[in-house]
Amino acid sequence: NAGVMQNPRHLVRRRGQEARLRCSPMKGHSHVYWYRQLPEEGLKFMVYLQKENIIDESGMPKERFSAEFPKEGPSILRIQQVVRGDSAAYFCASSPSASGASSYNEQFFGPGTRLTVL
């Protein structure tokens, strides 16, 4: 059973370009979470999605950032017109489909995408 997969593992963009980060959850998981981790800092929640729905985007910057989790295919975190401050590790996590009701639900993390903005 493959774990959470993220690609690319490393992404370099110039200021003003777009970054697309992909996340394939573990098999059987329909809940996806995106986190950002700046160098030497903790994980910051960005967005929580279920298939075709954004459940909680309270951690997403209001501009330039968007996320989707289509019926088919991976979840995508999209950053438009990147700036140097977007340089960070972006982690995706997934949890089982019953996560909304279960208290003891753990999140399984992917290896992350390290975005560097030049």
Next chain:
Amino acid sequence: RKEVEQDPGPFNVPEGATVAFNCTYSNSASQSFFWYRQDCRKEPKLLMSVYSSGNEDGRFTAQLNRASQYISLLIRDSKLSDSATYLCVVRGSTGAGGFKTIFGAGTRLFVKA
């Protein structure tokens, strides 16, 4: 006040030492609690869930005090391989029918020979 607070450390301990990490949370409606471990430049991985009665897994013991809204992790007989950042994680109701998971900023541990 942060929703989940941890002492950032770093904790520098010799091999074989016992070390304890503390974590406090602000949402009294929090329902589940975890400790994750994150190695440098790697993804967080679940270390253990924290149950109301406290639980132990080998050298690791987790405790929960709901009244004080406090979680702890105790590591006995520290190994060099225990060097990592330990993340306190709290999950609770948002009050709108949903759940939210909050990660603490982590406590760094360095175990030295």
